[in-house]
Amino acid sequence: MTDAVLSLDGVSHRFGTIQVLFDVDFGLRPGEVHALIGENGAGKSTMMKILGGYLEPSEGNVLLDGQPVRFTSLRDAEAAGIIMIHQEFNLALQLTVEENIFLGREIWRGPLLDHKAMQAQSRTLLERLNCPLDPSKKVSEISVPSRQMVEIAKALGRNARILIMDEPTAVLTNRETDVLLEQIERLRAAGTAILYTSHKLDEVKRIADRVTVLRDGHRVLQADASQLTEHSMAEAMVGRELSGLFPAKATPQDETVLEVEGLTVPGHVKDASFKLRRGEVLGFAGLVGSGRTELMEGIVGLRPSTGLVRVGGKVLKPGSVQAARQAGLVYLTEDRKEKGLLLGKSLRENLTLLALDRFTGVTIDSRAEERALSRAIEEFDIRAGDRRMMAGNLSGGNQQKLLLAKTMLAEPDIVIIDEPTRGIDIGTKQQIYGFISRLAAQGKSVIVISSELPEVIGLASRVVVMASGRIAGEVEGAKITEDAILRLAMGLSERRAEAV
Amino acid sequence: QDDTKTIGVAIPSATHGFMGGLNYHAQETIKRLEETYPQLDFVLATAGNAGKMVNDIEDMVATRDIDALVVLPFESEPLTSPVKAVADQGIWVTVVDRGLSQPGIEDLYVAGDNPGFGRMAGEYFRENLDEGDNIVVLRGIPTTLDNERVEAFTAAIEGSGINVLDMQHGNWNRDDAFNVMQDFLSKYDDIDAVWAADDDMAIGVMEAIAQAGREDEMWVVGGAGMKEIIKRIMDGDPQLPVNVTYPPAQISTAIELTALGLVSDAPVTGRFIIGSQLVTPENAEQFYFPDSPF
Amino acid sequence: MTEATLGALDKAKLRRLNFHVLGPLLALIVLIILGAMLNPNFLSYGNVTNVLARSAFIGIIAVGMTFVITAGGIDLSVGSMAAFVAGVMILFMNSLIPYMGIGIPLIMAGMAVAIITGFAAGWMNGFLISKVNIEAFIVTLGSMGIYRSLVTWLADGGTLSLDFELRSLYRPVYYDGLLGVSWPIIVFAIVAILGELVMRHTAFGRHCAAIGANEQVARYSAVKVDRARMATYVLLGMLVGVATIMYVPRLGSASGSTGVLWELEAIAAVIIGGTVLKGGYGRVWGTVVGVLILSLIDNILNLASIVSPYLNGAIQGVIVILAVVLQRENKSAD
Amino acid sequence: MTEATLGALDKAKLRRLNFHVLGPLLALIVLIILGAMLNPNFLSYGNVTNVLARSAFIGIIAVGMTFVITAGGIDLSVGSMAAFVAGVMILFMNSLIPYMGIGIPLIMAGMAVAIITGFAAGWMNGFLISKVNIEAFIVTLGSMGIYRSLVTWLADGGTLSLDFELRSLYRPVYYDGLLGVSWPIIVFAIVAILGELVMRHTAFGRHCAAIGANEQVARYSAVKVDRARMATYVLLGMLVGVATIMYVPRLGSASGSTGVLWELEAIAAVIIGGTVLKGGYGRVWGTVVGVLILSLIDNILNLASIVSPYLNGAIQGVIVILAVVLQRENKSAD
Ligand SMILES: Nc1ncnc2c1ncn2[C@@H]1O[C@H](COP(=O)(O)OP(=O)(O)OP(=O)(O)O)[C@@H](O)[C@H]1O
Ligand SMILES: Nc1ncnc2c1ncn2[C@@H]1O[C@H](COP(=O)(O)OP(=O)(O)OP(=O)(O)O)[C@@H](O)[C@H]1O
Ligand SMILES: O[C@@H]1[C@@H](O)[C@H](O)OC[C@H]1O
Ligand SMILES: [Mg+2]
Numbered sequence A: 001m002t003d004a005v006l007s008l009d010g011v012s013h014r015f016g017t018i019q020v021l022f023d024v025d026f027g028l029r030p031g032e033v034h035a036l037i038g039e040n041g042a043g044k045s046t047m048m049k050i051l052g053g054y055l056e057p058s059e060g061n062v063l064l065d066g067q068p069v070r071f072t073s074l075r076d077a078e079a080a081g082i083i084m085i086h087q088e089f090n091l092a093l094q095l096t097v098e099e100n101i102f103l104g105r106e107i108w109r110g111p112l113l114d115h116k117a118m119q120a121q122s123r124t125l126l127e128r129l130n131c132p133l134d135p136s137k138k139v140s141e142i143s144v145p146s147r148q149m150v151e152i153a154k155a156l157g158r159n160a161r162i163l164i165m166d167e168p169t170a171v172l173t174n175r176e177t178d179v180l181l182e183q184i185e186r187l188r189a190a191g192t193a194i195l196y197t198s199h200k201l202d203e204v205k206r207i208a209d210r211v212t213v214l215r216d217g218h219r220v221l222q223a224d225a226s227q228l229t230e231h232s233m234a235e236a237m238v239g240r241e242l243s244g245l246f247p248a249k250a251t252p253q254d255e256t257v258l259e260v261e262g263l264t265v266p267g268h269v270k271d272a273s274f275k276l277r278r279g280e281v282l283g284f285a286g287l288v289g290s291g292r293t294e295l296m297e298g299i300v301g302l303r304p305s306t307g308l309v310r311v312g313g314k315v316l317k318p319g320s321v322q323a324a325r326q327a328g329l330v331y332l333t334e335d336r337k338e339k340g341l342l343l344g345k346s347l348r349e350n351l352t353l354l355a356l357d358r359f360t361g362v363t364i365d366s367r368a369e370e371r372a373l374s375r376a377i378e379e380f381d382i383r384a385g386d387r388r389m390m391a392g393n394l395s396g397g398n399q400q401k402l403l404l405a406k407t408m409l410a411e412p413d414i415v416i417i418d419e420p421t422r423g424i425d426i427g428t429k430q431q432i433y434g435f436i437s438r439l440a441a442q443g444k445s446v447i448v449i450s451s452e453l454p455e456v457i458g459l460a461s462r463v464v465v466m467a468s469g470r471i472a473g474e475v476e477g478a479k480i481t482e483d484a485i486l487r488l489a490m491g492l493s494e495r496r497a498e499a500v
Numbered sequence B: 001q002d003d004t005k006t007i008g009v010a011i012p013s014a015t016h017g018f019m020g021g022l023n024y025h026a027q028e029t030i031k032r033l034e035e036t037y038p039q040l041d042f043v044l045a046t047a048g049n050a051g052k053m054v055n056d057i058e059d060m061v062a063t064r065d066i067d068a069l070v071v072l073p074f075e076s077e078p079l080t081s082p083v084k085a086v087a088d089q090g091i092w093v094t095v096v097d098r099g100l101s102q103p104g105i106e107d108l109y110v111a112g113d114n115p116g117f118g119r120m121a122g123e124y125f126r127e128n129l130d131e132g133d134n135i136v137v138l139r140g141i142p143t144t145l146d147n148e149r150v151e152a153f154t155a156a157i158e159g160s161g162i163n164v165l166d167m168q169h170g171n172w173n174r175d176d177a178f179n180v181m182q183d184f185l186s187k188y189d190d191i192d193a194v195w196a197a198d199d200d201m202a203i204g205v206m207e208a209i210a211q212a213g214r215e216d217e218m219w220v221v222g223g224a225g226m227k228e229i230i231k232r233i234m235d236g237d238p239q240l241p242v243n244v245t246y247p248p249a250q251i252s253t254a255i256e257l258t259a260l261g262l263v264s265d266a267p268v269t270g271r272f273i274i275g276s277q278l279v280t281p282e283n284a285e286q287f288y289f290p291d292s293p294f
Numbered sequence C, D: 001m002t003e004a005t006l007g008a009l010d011k012a013k014l015r016r017l018n019f020h021v022l023g024p025l026l027a028l029i030v031l032i033i034l035g036a037m038l039n040p041n042f043l044s045y046g047n048v049t050n051v052l053a054r055s056a057f058i059g060i061i062a063v064g065m066t067f068v069i070t071a072g073g074i075d076l077s078v079g080s081m082a083a084f085v086a087g088v089m090i091l092f093m094n095s096l097i098p099y100m101g102i103g104i105p106l107i108m109a110g111m112a113v114a115i116i117t118g119f120a121a122g123w124m125n126g127f128l129i130s131k132v133n134i135e136a137f138i139v140t141l142g143s144m145g146i147y148r149s150l151v152t153w154l155a156d157g158g159t160l161s162l163d164f165e166l167r168s169l170y171r172p173v174y175y176d177g178l179l180g181v182s183w184p185i186i187v188f189a190i191v192a193i194l195g196e197l198v199m200r201h202t203a204f205g206r207h208c209a210a211i212g213a214n215e216q217v218a219r220y221s222a223v224k225v226d227r228a229r230m231a232t233y234v235l236l237g238m239l240v241g242v243a244t245i246m247y248v249p250r251l252g253s254a255s256g257s258t259g260v261l262w263e264l265e266a267i268a269a270v271i272i273g274g275t276v277l278k279g280g281y282g283r284v285w286g287t288v289v290g291v292l293i294l295s296l297i298d299n300i301l302n303l304a305s306i307v308s309p310y311l312n313g314a315i316q317g318v319i320v321i322l323a324v325v326l327q328r329e330n331k332s333a334d
């Protein structure tokens, strides 16, 4: 057995007085991929930040090569070869891709920066990830998945001895995930120690050598991956038996509630038309950049667009989010950090922001808000140490739940959910799927955009596939298979690849 | 066409009453002279600080080809060498009010008399107050000019036994003077007279006194001859016994003399000091110009 | 979580919160104690009334500024706007004397004109900022020059004075009051209380904070971003109108030097009060405390005459910085 | 995405970019054309030299301000700091005449004092902002009052003047030059070019932008945030020193009114030039264009007596707003 390069010895951690880690022992070996799994709020990110030198543990020690270390600055951690990819994006939006990748370790030539070298290396890194982004683009202008690839490129570029990755694949599609996993394997072969978190247990099964499970801040299990199945991992995490992930699909009614005709979002979507029926769960699939997000943002008035949108037969005023909301049409963004939540504000203020009118006479009824918050915490299983905390201090998955709760508080008839379970643990996923299907059963209609094909397949009674900004086709009922969807999604994307 | 002459006029902008009056007189005079002398062109520039005034003068020389410059230096020191540079190019220079810090640069000097302004007020205080009487003083914006006035005032009352309780800057501004006077009134139970040194400040001061209901206790001397104040002296307001002039119309004199120097063969050189005068209820009428904005 | 830990947490939070919350209040109290020690008249009815009444102009404006800054904006034009509104009001009232006679109706009309002019000026700023989408700093820097220049022009470089008789009638609006509390104080108090209510307990207040915190999130949450932002400037403009209504009866005049640097004082009061300059969080009561701190510094310097008056500005500067040191957030806490 | 739409997209991006980039340049060009039309002397060597040389003070300061603002800060104290530095420099030089005599060494010593004083003043601001963690607006508002007050006090309410003979020796530093280009222009150009280089081509420039964009990200990327932030204020302080070295030979004196409102002009120039007020993006060349635009407006107003001088401020305001309209970003694009 190889000795651990980086380990925790009896580590506990508190935020204020809320304890989130309890006496955790842990060791990471060179050349292994070690998966850290657990429910939302179990303390994975906290533990990784302690290992990465971003947090000092309240108790216990971090050992590097067997010696206790206390990093005084992140530079020290980096110098020791420890690199971390954060769960929440750690990119400066106004800066370019290349500037972000090299932030804090710029390359010089003489007295000045060597732009050429940095551009070239950025390109190489991104190419290694199969992500043909222009390094001189501003990060604010690229899509969420691309941002994640930049984040990964940034970490890969730092030549880590120890690489800590907090849910790197949460926002990636299968194809990109594959690329990433290949890279991880390459690094492992080169002797890098890799700590890895994901809520996608199939991935964990595929890549991990060993698995550690955290539950409520306690280490409840550590084992070789070969000894575990996805099912046993899930059970260890959740602490109870998990039955079938997806509920039975509801049958949609005949009435059309939403009709989109020839919608074009300049630069992103061309001439998209589709219909949504009452009680239907409609899936939207496609590769990254296929324009699903932009289409939906166009529909609800968040982006300038041309074309027609009818809700309940009536033409929707274009360009107005308020009009859409009044018509009962609401969109839940995929970018929860930049567009979804006010990270510096309390849970309550976030929860009611979209539906504030429901709490307002002349003034806001804050007691009603508090009640709504209690209900949301209950219904969406939001695990907050303290209900007065800032949304930004919630664990990633719990932020996503808060965003869901916020959207549903507006009581929409039609809800468009962009990546509903991004970063959500398997137990909660099951709850959310149940929730979506109950909505449909109640006669609401749901559009689910998801880059996780099983999710679309398991939930939707019909799936629209987009490719290169156009609707490439649609599959329904028993014809909804991974193969069928991928073929639609790829066919056109191949053509784009030639064009570019 | 060839004998067209251009006169540049550079003055501080109208940031308070006195300068407002001065701006008004400058514009009126220019308008009048342009009608009388078609061969004269005028360029008027107003500046909010010394640097901008130097810029204005540079621009007049570089782009407007001025033949004469009438300048009321925003501050004496910083304007000295730029104006000297103008004079060295053979351009006629008239300096108004605030002198340059080096003698002999200007061809013509027209000014009020700042030490005289302070002295005259001080003498009035000396004559009309008893030993042991208390006064407060509101000063202008911290400047050399303000220092000259206050020094002369202090010198004039020296040895009279008059107590100067306090001096603060009212910045030649009504609102500031109002606030400062309110606080003086809270602080001192016995004030016999106020030297406000400027009529804008006098207005704020009187308002604060009225609010405190202490009009009978003290009188106020302002300065510069604002029309509202002159009017009240004319009407025999016991609270405003006198005023000391410092006429904003001195700019008119300066521009007129300069114009005369350019159009006639006999240039007018030298120093014209427009001494401060004491305005009393008896002579107030001759200082009253109801059409001026000041 | 056990009950015990929650209790401890509360205390820790409370302590941190309290510093941030109580900082400006503490500074205010220190100043009051200092003032009382330096001069026995400091706490006299007369002096307290003076200081509070004088604070009213900046105070009323600063309440509006709190909304603008909370929503991520800035307004440099309020001082010149006040001068301009006062000028327009005076000209308007003087010119209507022949038609309306000198009386309450004319004064009411004048007040209406002040509010309308303030509204229009604020609307203009808001329109350029939220519809034409120009940086607030530039728009209001521009309009600062424009209003200042217009009032100087209206006054022909001099001072616009309200008709003397009309002024006597209007004067009590600054100098008199109700039950010994002068009108400016009453109006300031009402504006502050309403402001605090709106900021804390209405959708508008929430929306301002949301826009200032993250405009995108606000937009995605169906907040009418442009309209709310516009409304902050319009509100501020109208409050400038209200402040002017209190200002004109005091000295009965307006000129190019009216309201100079009020914008800086108002913004400073807002920031001293704990509102975040980059937006996202604002509190009106803090602004009120900030305004009082600034007024008291001047008052104390006048009452005490400790040093050369040339150094007043330096002492002011030091106190302003100290007042804020008390409420700084502990960086390492984040 | 088909080729056609991709192409269109690119073009749209390009157009947007260009407007944003070319906006201030366009405004500058329009002003130059206007000036040339109004007065044939506008493009004369003399006038161009005048305008450029006098832009140098604000220009040099504005280059430093670009870094401060890019890193998410602000500095309101630069105008008073310039006055203070000038005052200290003059006092120092005058007092050393008996020991060093009037000569180049004394002038060099004076220059060193200016830079050191600027450095210290900037360091003080930076320390309070980045180490004691007080809001930059408040710190520099406070130090603005402090420096202004100190220089007034040093000058005893009047003016501090450089010894006359010394002044004659020093004067060429403003008025003479190299190959017909005057020194202030040369220094301004060097500062601007170096500034642009540093902003665009060094890690420091990138770090400033990163800190302004997202401090946490910068911290997590092992950027020394406090040090970089501090450095922006120190750099600005030193550039204030450099500006003062050019200023003193021009006017030979310093007083309480030296440098009044320079801060506003410098900040305006930075914003007009396209730097984002809330930080995260800055460009030095834009600032230079901004400074030139502001200087040209004054110059053009002096070229032709078009209107009442009372309205100059209004015209200035309108032009400033218009200059920025040209570069506004299309809101709906985001
Ligand atoms: N800065 C903070 N202040 C207060 N509480 C915090 C802070 N950061 C995290 N927490 C709390 O610590 C607990 C553990 O959070 P952590 O982010 O480690 O969970 P996680 O296992 O990564 O969850 P997820 O799968 O949702 O990412 C949560 O209850 C969270 O609310
Ligand atoms: N590989 C790529 N090359 C260039 N641009 C890309 C690429 N991927 C994404 N983009 C950019 O991202 C935008 C597409 O956004 P986005 O990825 O959100 O679409 P989507 O179909 O909703 O996918 P997702 O479900 O991953 O969000 C496009 O405007 C495009 O400019
Ligand atoms: O501006 C000053 C004015 O206010 C004062 O009364 O007289 C002298 C002027 O320079
Ligand atoms: Mg996490």
Ligand SMILES: [Mg+2]
Pocket: A292, A293, A294, A334, A418
């Ligand atoms: Mg998407």
